[in-house]
Amino acid sequence: MTDNPPLTDDQVYELLQEIRLKLERRTVSTKLGQSVIATALRDIDALQMAMVMIRDEATDTPS
Secondary structure, eight states, X not given: OOOOOOOOHXXXXXXXXXXXXXXXXXXXXXXHHHHHHHHHHHHHXXXXXXXXXXXXXXXXXXX
């Protein structure tokens, strides 16, 4: 049985970055595939930016 501990925020961010890099390096032969990859890359960028912004807000807000 494999141990599958919960991911940290940093690990989530890095996983998104790994996926982004894999998608960027691929050549797509159809317009549909190109559109899907482009959309996925934009969504990954938005998710990463949101993570950074939320983390920054959390660290700027006094407890």
